[in-house]
Amino acid sequence: MTTPTTSLLLATYNWPQALALVLAAVRRQTVRPLEVLIADDGSGPETRDLIAREAATFPVPLVHVWHEDRGFRAAAIRNQAITRANGDYIVQIDGDIVLHPGALAAHVAWARRGTFVQGSRALLTEARTTELLRTGLVPLGPFSRGVQRRLNAWHAPWLAPLSRGTRDTIERIRGCHIAFWRDDLLRVNGYDEAYEGWGREDSDLTLRLGNAGVVRRNLKFGAVAFHLWHRQQSRDAFDRNSERLAQARREGRVRAQRGLDQYLTSTPAAPPAASQESA
Numbered sequence: 654m655t656t657p658t659t660s661l662l663l664a665t666y667n668w669p670q671a672l673a674l675v676l677a678a679v680r681r682q683t684v685r686p687l688e689v690l691i692a693d694d695g696s697g698p699e700t701r702d703l704i705a706r707e708a709a710t711f712p713v714p715l716v717h718v719w720h721e722d723r724g725f726r727a728a729a730i731r732n733q734a735i736t737r738a739n740g741d742y743i744v745q746i747d748g749d750i751v752l753h754p755g756a757l758a759a760h761v762a763w764a765r766r767g768t769f770v771q772g773s774r775a776l777l778t779e780a781r782t783t784e785l786l787r788t789g790l791v792p793l794g795p796f797s798r799g800v801q802r803r804l805n806a807w808h809a810p811w812l813a814p815l816s817r818g819t820r821d822t823i824e825r826i827r828g829c830h831i832a833f834w835r836d837d838l839l840r841v842n843g844y845d846e847a848y849e850g851w852g853r854e855d856s857d858l859t860l861r862l863g864n865a866g867v868v869r870r871n872l873k874f875g876a877v878a879f880h881l882w883h884r885q886q887s888r889d890a891f892d893r894n895s896e897r898l899a900q901a902r903r904e905g906r907v908r909a910q911r912g913l914d915q916y917l918t919s920t921p922a923a924p925p926a927a928s929q930e931s932a
Contacts, residue, residue, distance in 0.1 A: 657764050659757065660740030660835075661686040664727055664828075665748030666694040669703040670786045671881050676707050676715075677790040678751045684758035686744070688714040692734035695722025725886065727828070728844035728854040735843055736916040738835055747829040749881040750774065751785075751793065759810050759875030760832050768870045769837065769862055771818070772830035774878040775806035782882040793879050800879070810875040818871030822863030823898070828855030830878050837867050842912030845901075850890020853898045857909075860898065864907045 661679065665672050672691075679689060689711070691704055701717065708715040718734040720726070735743065744760050746752065763770055777785070781799020785791070795806040819825065841861045848854035863869065 657741035659686045659742045660738040661689045662745040664692045667696045669700045672748045681754045682757045687740045690716045690734040692730040693719040694730045725850050728848050729846045732843045732913050744832045751879040753877035756876040763872050768868045770832040770870050770872050772876045773805045773873045774880045776801040776880050779882040808877045812874040816873040822859045823856040826856045826859050842909040845909035846911040848894050851886040852891040853894035
């Protein structure tokens with residue numbers, strides 16, 4: 654199989670210190686993506702300035718896709734970033750996911766047409782996260798201080814085929830570390846932007862991919878990732894979004910009602926100049 658070109662899609666919101674760690678880990682990848690698309694859900698000038706500084710020396714194009722802050726709208730900003738992707742394959746992480754140096758290489762090796770891939774993650778404690786934010790990125794592994802779910806921190810790609818996991822398209826789905834073929838995302842019209850507020854937008858996407866015949870695979874031991882500790886997002890929208898997901902499941906829905914197609918003939922907004930943001 655021909656090796657796919659890969660775009661790394663990285664979602665962020667107003668946590669530039671974490672974003673700096675995540676980008677430092679991307680710099681260390683043994684296989685680099687074609688580009689990094691930063692899907693910014695309305696961050697302020699500090700994040701914009703960090704991305705501009707990083708872009709000046711980053712080894713691949715660093716594309717900042719921004720929209721104004723009107724609450725949690727991860728589905729919308731990810732859609733806008735997807736329309737900017739040039740890669741065949743999109744590896745998606747959040748701005749608090751620190752990748753092992755071999756993570757993207759594992760994703761590329763694991764990519765198969767007709768499938769999407771759910772990645773796993775180890776968790777970092779609050780104390781360890783605070784330390785890394787202060788000192789900068791250091792190598793992390795299963796025996797590192799402050800690592801929880803240590804099994805997920807083992808980098809042993811040869812074991813990946815032995816770890817099957819569930820094939821259910823919405824069980825334990827985590828949009829913070831997942832990968833798709835761009836063509837499949839276009840086929841189901843990407844994320845459904847009716848999902849606003851935290852929760853279920855990722856499950857809705859993978860449900861519809863499954864309804865379109867795309868099979869779930871799980872990647873453990875290869876694409877190792879470490880999740881920085883943070884306080885939980887507000888769950889105020891979770892029940893409402895869960896009802897929407899249940900309806901999509903009953904209907905056997907394939908395409909998002911408000912999705913990628915609205916951006917395919919337009920250009921997503923650029924982050925505003927400092928003078929505009931401070932006005």
